Amino acid sequence: MKKIIAIVCLMITTQSLLSQININLTLSGRPPANLTEWANRKDVLTFIMGSSTAIRFDVKIKTELKTLDGTVIGSTNLNTAKVYTPLPGASTILNALDVLPLENMIFTGKYLNALQKTGKLPADNYMLCVQLVRMPDYAPASTVVCKTFYLTAYQLPVLMLPANEQELNRTIAQSTITFRWTPVVPAFTTPVTYRLLMFEILENQKDMQALRSNQPLLDKKITGTTQFIWQPQLSMIPYSSGADSLNTVQPKGKKFIWTIQALDNSGQPLNQTEGNGESISEPKVFYVIDKNTTSNKKD
Amino acid sequence: MNKTIIALFFLCCSAAGMAQVTKVSVSGTMGISYEGYGLDRNPAGWTGYTPRRPWNQVRFNFMPNFQFGKNFSLPFNINLAALPTNFAGPYSGFIPGGPKQNFKQWMANPVNNIAVNPKYKWAELQLGTQYLRYSELSTGDIGVFGAGFDLKPGLYRIKFFTGTSQSGINYFAGPPAITGAFKRSNWMFQIGKEKENKYEVAFNFAKGKDVINSSAPPPLTIKPQEGFVISMLSNVHFNKGWYVKLEGAQSVFTKDLNTASTLLIQSFEPFIKAHTTTTRDYAATGSLGKKGQHFDIGISTKYFGAGFQTVGYPYLQPDRLDYTINTKINTWKNKMNIVASLGQRVNNISNTTLKANQFIGNLNWFTQFNDKWSLNLNYNNFGFQTASGLNPYGIKNVSNDLGISPTYTWSNSKMMNILSLSYNYSKYDERDILSGLTTSNNTHTALLTYVPSFFTKDITPDFSVMYFYNDVPMAKTTLATISSGLSVPVAKKKVQLRGQLQYNLTKLNSFKGDNNLIASCSVDWKITKQFSWNTYLSTNYFKYGNSIIPNGANYLESICRTGFQYKFDTKKNK
Numbered sequence: 001m002k003k004i005i006a007i008v009c010l011m012i013t014t015q016s017l018l019s020q021i022n023i024n025l026t027l028s029g030r031p032p033a034n035l036t037e038w039a040n041r042k043d044v045l046t047f048i049m050g051s052s053t054a055i056r057f058d059v060k061i062k063t064e065l066k067t068l069d070g071t072v073i074g075s076t077n078l079n080t081a082k083v084y085t086p087l088p089g090a091s092t093i094l095n096a097l098d099v100l101p102l103e104n105m106i107f108t109g110k111y112l113n114a115l116q117k118t119g120k121l122p123a124d125n126y127m128l129c130v131q132l133v134r135m136p137d138y139a140p141a142s143t144v145v146c147k148t149f150y151l152t153a154y155q156l157p158v159l160m161l162p163a164n165e166q167e168l169n170r171t172i173a174q175s176t177i178t179f180r181w182t183p184v185v186p187a188f189t190t191p192v193t194y195r196l197l198m199f200e201i202l203e204n205q206k207d208m209q210a211l212r213s214n215q216p217l218l219d220k221k222i223t224g225t226t227q228f229i230w231q232p233q234l235s236m237i238p239y240s241s242g243a244d245s246l247n248t249v250q251p252k253g254k255k256f257i258w259t260i261q262a263l264d265n266s267g268q269p270l271n272q273t274e275g276n277g278e279s280i281s282e283p284k285v286f287y288v289i290d291k292n293t294t295s296n297k298k299d
Numbered sequence: 300m301n302k303t304i305i306a307l308f309f310l311c312c313s314a315a316g317m318a319q320v321t322k323v324s325v326s327g328t329m330g331i332s333y334e335g336y337g338l339d340r341n342p343a344g345w346t347g348y349t350p351r352r353p354w355n356q357v358r359f360n361f362m363p364n365f366q367f368g369k370n371f372s373l374p375f376n377i378n379l380a381a382l383p384t385n386f387a388g389p390y391s392g393f394i395p396g397g398p399k400q401n402f403k404q405w406m407a408n409p410v411n412n413i414a415v416n417p418k419y420k421w422a423e424l425q426l427g428t429q430y431l432r433y434s435e436l437s438t439g440d441i442g443v444f445g446a447g448f449d450l451k452p453g454l455y456r457i458k459f460f461t462g463t464s465q466s467g468i469n470y471f472a473g474p475p476a477i478t479g480a481f482k483r484s485n486w487m488f489q490i491g492k493e494k495e496n497k498y499e500v501a502f503n504f505a506k507g508k509d510v511i512n513s514s515a516p517p518p519l520t521i522k523p524q525e526g527f528v529i530s531m532l533s534n535v536h537f538n539k540g541w542y543v544k545l546e547g548a549q550s551v552f553t554k555d556l557n558t559a560s561t562l563l564i565q566s567f568e569p570f571i572k573a574h575t576t577t578t579r580d581y582a583a584t585g586s587l588g589k590k591g592q593h594f595d596i597g598i599s600t601k602y603f604g605a606g607f608q609t610v611g612y613p614y615l616q617p618d619r620l621d622y623t624i625n626t627k628i629n630t631w632k633n634k635m636n637i638v639a640s641l642g643q644r645v646n647n648i649s650n651t652t653l654k655a656n657q658f659i660g661n662l663n664w665f666t667q668f669n670d671k672w673s674l675n676l677n678y679n680n681f682g683f684q685t686a687s688g689l690n691p692y693g694i695k696n697v698s699n700d701l702g703i704s705p706t707y708t709w710s711n712s713k714m715m716n717i718l719s720l721s722y723n724y725s726k727y728d729e730r731d732i733l734s735g736l737t738t739s740n741n742t743h744t745a746l747l748t749y750v751p752s753f754f755t756k757d758i759t760p761d762f763s764v765m766y767f768y769n770d771v772p773m774a775k776t777t778l779a780t781i782s783s784g785l786s787v788p789v790a791k792k793k794v795q796l797r798g799q800l801q802y803n804l805t806k807l808n809s810f811k812g813d814n815n816l817i818a819s820c821s822v823d824w825k826i827t828k829q830f831s832w833n834t835y836l837s838t839n840y841f842k843y844g845n846s847i848i849p850n851g852a853n854y855l856e857s858i859c860r861t862g863f864q865y866k867f868d869t870k871k872n873k
Contacts, residue, residue, distance in 0.1 A: 101559075105563075116578065117580045119554065155655065158644070161698070176767055186653050203360075208409075212387060214384055219386070225729065237819055240823050283614055
């Protein structure tokens with residue numbers, strides 16, 4: 001009798017082991033800080049599940065997001081999680097939308113607060129652990145697979161020189177104009193290309209209108225540094241002399257708007273889901289004025 | 300909606316047409332201008348220099364203001380360009396030779412501006428494209444084509460506007476590539492109370508929502524978004540020039556409307572419903588100070604939470620805290636003027652381990668010692684520093700700029716002379732995050748300017764010489780410039796001529812120098828008191844030495860701009 005029980009137990013255990021589904025998780029070491037962006041990029045997360053034998057139960061994906069000390073900061077709400085039916089002898093390939101469904105994730109404490117405010121978690125090292133559980137008792141249907149990753153948000157450059165509303169001397173500005181900006185923070189994994197764009201703001205145009213509608217006078221890609229000395233080769237004298245112009249409001253001088261677009265190594269905007277989606281920094285305007293004439297008039 | 304706006308617009312035009320039968324006055328300007336651009340590059344096939352203006356462009360402007368009696372005015376603002384020239388932003392790709400835009404896209408394209416703002420006493424109707432600024436945190440940077448009003452009954456302020464800030468634009472692989480865009484519908488509302496130069500209190504509401512099916516194929520990289528912001532602002536001006544300005548705002552922004560809706564993030568219904576990509580954050584600005592005839596001082600601070608985003612300022616950079624102190628002093632019988640500011644900006648404040656500190660300091664000190672001597676000093680500094688994160692070293696960039704500009708003025712019975720020298724030293728240090736080595740970028744700029752002014756002649760020449768030297772590891776650049784300008788009225792002062800000639804010699808390391816000659820002139824002919832013809836011509840010839848391949852490559856760039864401008868005022872004509 002004892003032998004029969006032992007054989008039955010062995011058979012059940014064997015059957016249980018055979019019922020385990022193989023899973024494989026691939027996760028980028030530095031995925032986008034914005035968790036919602038993971039689903040938009042195929043290269044961030046891939047999850048494969050499959051079994052060589054016939055599986056007679058449905059499963060759910062149990063995901064846990066942990067800090068490196070093992071503290072769980074977010075986990076799947078299994079009650080509302082999506083149900084999957086493993087296909088016998090075939091693999092199912094899933095992505096972040098299925099593995100990390102934000103609408104079904106429950107976050108805790110400061111992480112929940114950060115996520116609701118910013119869509120991001122604080123910069124740190126994290127661990128993503130995934131396991132399949134069977135329906136309806138949520139018993140393990142696969143081993144737990146964990147991957148660590150580093151999460152950080154990138155801040156676009158801030159334009160420094162010429163400063164906003166700065167007045168440049170026409171004689172110098174005709175020969176050189178120095179542009180300076182802050183780098184992308186933190187340092188990106190690959191060299192960042194800064195696309196420097198400068199537009200002239202014409203009469204009757206608003207600043208932002210010029211940026212969105214004019215051809216840039218300067219369109220230069222700079223890699224590895226945050227300064228560019230431009231030789232404009234432009235005559236900065238006004239299009240019409242102030243004295244005889246019929247315009248009631250005389251222009252202060254020539255006015256320009258400039259900005260930086262941060263591009264990754266494939267030439268794409270660095271951060272496509274942040275702000276304007278174009279990775280364009282907050283633009284600034286500057287004037288080129290004839291300081292000699294201005295001082296003359298003052299005298 | 301668009302049809303209604305167009306109908307209202309034509310109704311206003313009809314009202315303007317009544318100007319011929321009713322006693323009204325009309326004033327304003329109208330004009331047409333042509334811009335031509337030419338670029339000739341040698342040797343043939345060399346593309347090392349790209350065109351930077353449209354080859355041809357014609358612009359129209361028509362800005363009449365019909366005044367019906369004392370209380371009713373009908374100002375039009377029409378600025379049109381014959382060819383679209385969109386290179387950045389959602390409209391990029393609408394350029395000559397590219398795909399054509401439809402009528403709606405043409406109307407909403409920022410290159411064109413068609414607006415009319417009929418005004419009766421304190422009530423203003425706003426039609427067409429309007430760039431409205433309600434406040435610093437709600438809306439102000441976008442042009443919206445639509446309709447609305449601005450009412451100012453007594454001390455109350457009620458504003459509303461609704462329309463489209465962006466047409467739906469289909470993605471096009473190119474060339475030229477069109478990024479594409481979703482149609483964005485906006486509305487904004489303000490209610491408040493204001494007494495000019497005394498106080499202002501207002502609540503602002505602004506919303507923008509993309510229409511998901513408005514472009515086919517949709518943009519590849521841009522997601523349909525929705526944003527709502529509510530803000531409260533209060534400005535108070537006290538006696539003796541003291542003032543306080545405050546604004547607080549909350550934004551709810553969905554980065555991708557295609558994502559699932561969720562109850563885990565709090566919605567702001569009925570204005571906006573939360574999706575999994577929705578963020579909800581705060582921003583605040585405040586300033587306090589005193590303005591006087593001889594002395595100004597003020598402190599200001601700005602905070603933008605990492606999730607703060609508004610459709611009214613699409614390029615706003617969140618996740619930062621700024622604080623600045625500004626001062627302006629006029630002393631020594633107004634002969635000494637000092638303007639200074641000192642501030643710090645902390646970026647990435649939500650990521651505590653990787654926040655970036657930025658220090659900014661500016662000083663401009665002008666002194667008029669006597670009738671002959673004056674001196675201007677300026678100093679600018681900014682430093683930018685972050686923690687190292689995963690790298691061995693953190694980012695550390697420091698910029699220092701010092702400028703000294705003495706000016707000497709002397710005169711006799713016939714003329715006055717101004718001789719000005721300007722010297723600027725600029726040092727920019729950048730630290731390599733892997734090696735820790737700091738690269739110094741040093742620049743010296745010296746400019747000498749002489750401007751004689753004749754008391755008995757109308758001729759105004761100016762002469763200047765500039766020397767520029769920039770030194771970075773592996774590259775030393777020297778630039779010398781000689782420039783001269785001349786302004787003179789002719790034909791009984793009906794024609795104003797202005798010309799300028801500039802020669803630049805640039806030398807990089809030991810390469811042969813690059814030569815550059817720029818000549819430009821403007822001719823402004825005031826044909827009548829109301830009618831003028833303005834022409835501007837400029838040419839730029841640049842010849843490389845042997846710093847690039849092919850050696851001796853050169854280009855000739857020319858710009859021609861000519862236009863007629865008519866200024867009218869029936870009151871003055873009578």
